Amino acid sequence: MIEVKNLSKMFDDLVVLDNVSFNVTEAHLVVILGPSGTGKTILLKSILGIIPVDSGEVLFDGKPVQSAKESEIYDIRRQVGFVFQSTALFDSMNVCENIALPLVEHTKLSSRQVRDKVQEILEIIGMVGKERLYPRSLSGGMKRLVAVGRALALDPKHLFYDEPTTGLDPIMRDRIVQLIIDLKKDYKKIGIVVTHDLDTAEKVGDDIYLLKNGKINKLKKIGKEVYNG
Amino acid sequence: MNLFSLIGDFATFFFRSLFIPWKFRTSKDRILEQVYNIGVGSLPIIIIIAAFTGLVSTVQATYQMIGTVPRYIIGTTVGRMVLIELGPILTALMVSGRCASSMAAEIGTMRVTEQIDALEIMAIDPYRFLNLPRIVGTFISLPVLTIFAEFVALLSGAVYAHYFLNIPFSVFSYGIIHFFSMRDFFGGLVKSLFFSIVIAASGCYFGYIVKGGAKEVGRAATYAVVSSSILILVLDFLVALVIFG
Ligand SMILES: Nc1ncnc2c1ncn2[C@@H]1O[C@H](COP(=O)(O)OP(=O)(O)O)[C@@H](O)[C@H]1O
Ligand SMILES: [Mg+2]
Numbered sequence: 408m409i410e411v412k413n414l415s416k417m418f419d420d421l422v423v424l425d426n427v428s429f430n431v432t433e434a435h436l437v438v439i440l441g442p443s444g445t446g447k448t449i450l451l452k453s454i455l456g457i458i459p460v461d462s463g464e465v466l467f468d469g470k471p472v473q474s475a476k477e478s479e480i481y482d483i484r485r486q487v488g489f490v491f492q493s494t495a496l497f498d499s500m501n502v503c504e505n506i507a508l509p510l511v512e513h514t515k516l517s518s519r520q521v522r523d524k525v526q527e528i529l530e531i532i533g534m535v536g537k538e539r540l541y542p543r544s545l546s547g548g549m550k551r552l553v554a555v556g557r558a559l560a561l562d563p564k565h566l567f568y569d570e571p572t573t574g575l576d577p578i579m580r581d582r583i584v585q586l587i588i589d590l591k592k593d594y595k596k597i598g599i600v601v602t603h604d605l606d607t608a609e610k611v612g613d614d615i616y617l618l619k620n621g622k623i624n625k626l627k628k629i630g631k632e633v634y635n636g
Numbered sequence: 637m638n639l640f641s642l643i644g645d646f647a648t649f650f651f652r653s654l655f656i657p658w659k660f661r662t663s664k665d666r667i668l669e670q671v672y673n674i675g676v677g678s679l680p681i682i683i684i685i686a687a688f689t690g691l692v693s694t695v696q697a698t699y700q701m702i703g704t705v706p707r708y709i710i711g712t713t714v715g716r717m718v719l720i721e722l723g724p725i726l727t728a729l730m731v732s733g734r735c736a737s738s739m740a741a742e743i744g745t746m747r748v749t750e751q752i753d754a755l756e757i758m759a760i761d762p763y764r765f766l767n768l769p770r771i772v773g774t775f776i777s778l779p780v781l782t783i784f785a786e787f788v789a790l791l792s793g794a795v796y797a798h799y800f801l802n803i804p805f806s807v808f809s810y811g812i813i814h815f816f817s818m819r820d821f822f823g824g825l826v827k828s829l830f831f832s833i834v835i836a837a838s839g840c841y842f843g844y845i846v847k848g849g850a851k852e853v854g855r856a857a858t859y860a861v862v863s864s865s866i867l868i869l870v871l872d873f874l875v876a877l878v879i880f881g
Contacts, residue, residue, distance in 0.1 A: 452753070455757060457753055457756055457757060481759040481761075482759075484756070484757055484758070484759040485758075485759045487757070489754070489757040489758075491750050491753070491754060493749060493750050495749060495750035495751050495753060495754040496751075496754075497746075497751055497754070498749070498751070508758070508760070509758050509760070511662060512662055512758070512760050512765075513759065513760075557758075561758075
């Protein structure tokens with residue numbers, strides 16, 4: 408369970424987060440909807456302590472993030488897979504090495520076990536046979552899939568997706584949406600999806616919140632009108 | 637930005653990069669990769685620079701002194717110049733131009749494309765992952781490159797003296813060996829150890845603090861080379877005062 412309590416963050420006089428609170432409970436995928444530039448990425452990164460906040464705190468299964476020591480933060484982050492909007496794949500490593508890196512760094516698995524685990528993940532994300540390719544030769548959607556794969560490597564309890572479907576063609580978008588749903592159903596990977604896409608929000612979200620002008624509000628139903636008023 | 641806070645940041649950055657658990661099991665491959673990039677990768681350019689340095693020093697020393705001193709003194713002069721000063725400093729400046737810039741560009745690009753954020757989120761310490769191997773790799777490579785450069789420079793000087801200046805190998809090398817002092821040789825190496833730290837730490841530091849995009853990455857590469865070059869000369873002077881002063 409992730410409890411976000413009264414997070415606030417300003418850049419100079421720009422209020423990005425204003426007393427933002429919500430919970431990610433067991434078995435629930437939380438969607439945070441909001442137009443571009445409202446602070447969705449800032450919110451995800453501040454939940455994990457990558458960006459310092461002005462006030463408020465986040466509890467991961469009761470453990471505070473903002474006041475934690477560096478080693479404690481690292482322990483918490485290890486339970487979270489993060490899919491960046493930009494994918495942030497390591498461009499000096501191929502698909503296989505990108506997915507294997509967290510395993511090599513954090514586990515004592517033999518190289519054979521690492522290879523098996525990577526194969527297993529490639530099957531989940533539907534990228535078998537692409538493991539020798541470098542990020543520069545992948546399409547935007549394939550990079551997104553690999554980013555999900557890398558996030559899955561350590562078998563994290565939670566997954567955070569930053570705009571997972573933005574800028575993709577409809578077919579790839581459906582594929583990613585389906586992957587998010589399958590990961591929740593079959594592998595119990597829950598967490599947070601931030602997006603500005605109403606369609607994605609509706610399909611994957613159990614709880615849907617709107618982040619706008621720094622304020623967060625739970626939505627009962629969604630339609631185009633959520634962005635107005 | 638004031639100078640003292642910059643020096644403070646720089647020093648903190650350096651210690652933060654080294655005084656951490658090294659996790660040698662996974663770090664050693666990355667250290668070896670850097671040793672290869674920096675050491676082996678710089679060899680061709682270092683050979684060229686060193687060969688010409690040996691030639692020029694021999695020509696100059698001969699021009700200034702021939703006829704006034706015994707001929708083996710040419711070997712002595714070239715030897716000491718190369719071991720104390722030219723070998724360490726020219727090697728360091730070359731490696732700074734070649735490697736500090738590429739470290740800053742590489743790490744800077746990783747910063748602006750969120751790859752460093754990705755490391756942090758994956759609980760992989762970016763200081764250990766990126767900076768440690770570069771600093772240690774330079775620390776290992778630069779002294780070895782320096783010794784190599786000194787050898788090449790002395791060899792090219794001796795060959796030139798033998799064939800063009802009528803100073804036979806035996807005379808030239810007598811001049812080098814007879815007046816060889818361990819203090820010269822190790823003094824030069826100590827300098828190159830200091831230089832290696834300055835080169836790698838500047839490259840990593842200016843890359844690490846990049847904010848923005850392609851233009852800022854380019855600027856980081858420039859800062860890395862300019863500041864490490866200046867620091868190399870300042871340190872050269874300070875170490876010279878302590879060891880040879
Ligand atoms: N380092 C920064 N300094 C100042 N403003 C920033 C910084 N990072 C982000 N912002 C601003 O914060 C707001 C939220 O950014 P972001 O979280 O990236 O939006 P999005 O909802 O599209 O992910 C934007 O208006 C952006 O301009
Ligand atoms: Mg964003």
